[in-house]
Amino acid sequence: MATLLQQIVNGLIFGGLIAMVALGYTMVYGIIQLINFAHGEIFMTGAFGGLAVYTWLLPAEAQKIWYVALPAMMVGGAIVSLVVALLMERLAYRPLRNAPRLAPLITALGVSVFLQELTRIVYPGANSAVPFPNVFSAAPVHIGSITIPSSGLLMLVVSVVLSVVLQTYVNRSRMGRAMRATAQDPDTSRLMGINPDRVIVLTFGIGAVLAGIGGVLYGTYINNVDPYIGFQNGLFAFAAAVLGGIGSIRGAVIGAFVIGLIKNIADIYLPGGTAYDYVWIFILLIAVLVFRPQGLFGEVERVRA
Amino acid sequence: MLNRTVKAAVVVMAGALALAACGTNKTESGGGGSASCDTSKGTLTIGVIAPLTGSLAALGLGIQHSAELAVAEANDKCTVKGYKLNLDAEDDTATPQVGAQAATKLSSDNTVVGVVGTLNSSVAQTVQPILAGKKVVQISPANTNPSLTKGTDLTNPKRQFPTYFRVCTTDNYQGPDAADYLVKKSGKKKIAVIQDGKTYGAGLAAAFSDRATTDGATIVDKEQVGEKDTDFSGVLTKVKAASPDAIYYGGEYPVAGPLSKQAAALGLNIPVMGGDGIFDPKYIDLGGKEGDLATSVGAPVESLDSAKDFVKAYQAKGYKDPYAAYGAFSYDAANAIISSLATTLGDSGTWSDSLRDKLISNVGSYKGQGATGAVAFDQYGDSTNKVLTVYQVTGKEWKPVQTGAFEG
Numbered sequence: 001m002a003t004l005l006q007q008i009v010n011g012l013i014f015g016g017l018i019a020m021v022a023l024g025y026t027m028v029y030g031i032i033q034l035i036n037f038a039h040g041e042i043f044m045t046g047a048f049g050g051l052a053v054y055t056w057l058l059p060a061e062a063q064k065i066w067y068v069a070l071p072a073m074m075v076g077g078a079i080v081s082l083v084v085a086l087l088m089e090r091l092a093y094r095p096l097r098n099a100p101r102l103a104p105l106i107t108a109l110g111v112s113v114f115l116q117e118l119t120r121i122v123y124p125g126a127n128s129a130v131p132f133p134n135v136f137s138a139a140p141v142h143i144g145s146i147t148i149p150s151s152g153l154l155m156l157v158v159s160v161v162l163s164v165v166l167q168t169y170v171n172r173s174r175m176g177r178a179m180r181a182t183a184q185d186p187d188t189s190r191l192m193g194i195n196p197d198r199v200i201v202l203t204f205g206i207g208a209v210l211a212g213i214g215g216v217l218y219g220t221y222i223n224n225v226d227p228y229i230g231f232q233n234g235l236f237a238f239a240a241a242v243l244g245g246i247g248s249i250r251g252a253v254i255g256a257f258v259i260g261l262i263k264n265i266a267d268i269y270l271p272g273g274t275a276y277d278y279v280w281i282f283i284l285l286i287a288v289l290v291f292r293p294q295g296l297f298g299e300v301e302r303v304r305a
Numbered sequence: 306m307l308n309r310t311v312k313a314a315v316v317v318m319a320g321a322l323a324l325a326a327c328g329t330n331k332t333e334s335g336g337g338g339s340a341s342c343d344t345s346k347g348t349l350t351i352g353v354i355a356p357l358t359g360s361l362a363a364l365g366l367g368i369q370h371s372a373e374l375a376v377a378e379a380n381d382k383c384t385v386k387g388y389k390l391n392l393d394a395e396d397d398t399a400t401p402q403v404g405a406q407a408a409t410k411l412s413s414d415n416t417v418v419g420v421v422g423t424l425n426s427s428v429a430q431t432v433q434p435i436l437a438g439k440k441v442v443q444i445s446p447a448n449t450n451p452s453l454t455k456g457t458d459l460t461n462p463k464r465q466f467p468t469y470f471r472v473c474t475t476d477n478y479q480g481p482d483a484a485d486y487l488v489k490k491s492g493k494k495k496i497a498v499i500q501d502g503k504t505y506g507a508g509l510a511a512a513f514s515d516r517a518t519t520d521g522a523t524i525v526d527k528e529q530v531g532e533k534d535t536d537f538s539g540v541l542t543k544v545k546a547a548s549p550d551a552i553y554y555g556g557e558y559p560v561a562g563p564l565s566k567q568a569a570a571l572g573l574n575i576p577v578m579g580g581d582g583i584f585d586p587k588y589i590d591l592g593g594k595e596g597d598l599a600t601s602v603g604a605p606v607e608s609l610d611s612a613k614d615f616v617k618a619y620q621a622k623g624y625k626d627p628y629a630a631y632g633a634f635s636y637d638a639a640n641a642i643i644s645s646l647a648t649t650l651g652d653s654g655t656w657s658d659s660l661r662d663k664l665i666s667n668v669g670s671y672k673g674q675g676a677t678g679a680v681a682f683d684q685y686g687d688s689t690n691k692v693l694t695v696y697q698v699t700g701k702e703w704k705p706v707q708t709g710a711f712e713g
Binding site: 002003006007010011013014017120127128129131140147149152221222223224226228229231232263264267268273274275277278 | 358359360361362363502528529530531533534535536538539540542543545546559562563566570571572587590591592
């Protein structure tokens, strides 16, 4: 029982991480139907951005005070991610706005490899994994026999809070309405006075900020980062977005938690144990897509004129 | 229209420049002291295949530079009469497919006399047949998986490739050596075994488990992690439920370091032990904790008289990266190739593909005193040197705690 509860906690923490990345996938897809495979690398650059702030910008006294260091790193990571994402959008995707869908998809894969290798070459020591400081409390929280790492708990809480804020923003604000309108029909929304380029930039920006914050929290939790962390986590985030229904914010978050829980519960109860936990995630994904191709919360693909 | 042409030209030029930069970067000349030697017959090349980038680059760069050192010394001493030696280091990114490309590239160059590499046993599996097809001799400084030389059926060993040799010992000694230390010396009786599913990790973990069971310990849990995983809470929660008193990990430090740290965070304050794949300072940087153990091939380089000259020469060259766990082995491997090449060519020989068979048989019978001790090969191409050392993390550093030849 203790093991099960512990695995549920582990699963929720992992799900919280994946959710922050999955939101970027799902929002960008919702607006321009692009599966931005380089989004995992946005997450990775955010982690390195946070580490750079810690290493070179924070004075030694501030490094020890978590409520100074952590927000500074999160802001730094978010800014780095934001800049990278906006450059990526402007230089790689905007020129392909009216190209066939396959072109930006392949471009995204190229951008992904480019960002991995660029980080590896540019960031000192990034040829192999770089230690990341645990600026948050190192002492775990004990509830009964369950151990919860404080930094993992923080990641979960921040992830849920940001998801709720984002959902509210998209549903309530003026810009959010513009985003939904552009997603529904870019041509008509342009006639209504919405500038689609601005909406698209904003979407990339929000996704990047979330991924950047996620990257910093990931570093704090795992305590080391390398240029390739975006690949596997990005893949899970993509799976989460598809599972929840790509284009849906609520779906991406729920999909992420489902994936986190399945992975950790498969470790103990499903055949194959830890060697096959990823297999179960993707079996579930396939099973859902067979019966609900639009994902758990997705809308049936609209036919566009 | 003109604009478009200019753009295309700029792109092409940028590409050409980038390629040129790669080219000069990868083929490094093996030292300058060859002016006094007779190099009238041209240049011969020693290839290196190792991970020069990626998470295992620390080990791969040590292999590359140590081979460079051996080549530079041979050029200074005019070891190979009539030829200048060059080093061509190819990056395998620790990936079998990329290793195969590197092997194809090297084996299609007929000035390549031999190859030092690979680091990973899984990469060796794809590299071996390619080099063997062109009769290019290969000496690995670091492959420890036994099946590379003897085949998968160890009770009925059969030499796999006549071109393949290695200067380090294998996991069918390393695994049991670790088990003897952990069970008999440290008195751990309940051991959890985790491995990464790769050729090296799975083989080492299996060799360890067999011996640990014979020694009287119980393997209370067996788990597998992914090579790219970073969050091990799921695996470790399961390990914790089995309440082991030690963890044995078959794999490499990029996973093992964080794994050890996350185990401690979960309240599993037990030592993690691994093989030569975790024996690197980076393991401690990434979270390896005090008391963790590793076995590695050979005696500690710093303690060997035979290695002191190597260490001094390596430091004098001022390479950017340390020689790491396999530097001394790589140096010995390169020297075995160079010295066998000198024997093959004699004073007046001219290199051609027809000499490859002779070179292979000369490597097979090579006997020398290297940085890691006596270097020689048995009938399978394995090193006759079976010395293993157990290291422990003490004061944020790997410290040797036991050295000896494994007797079986």
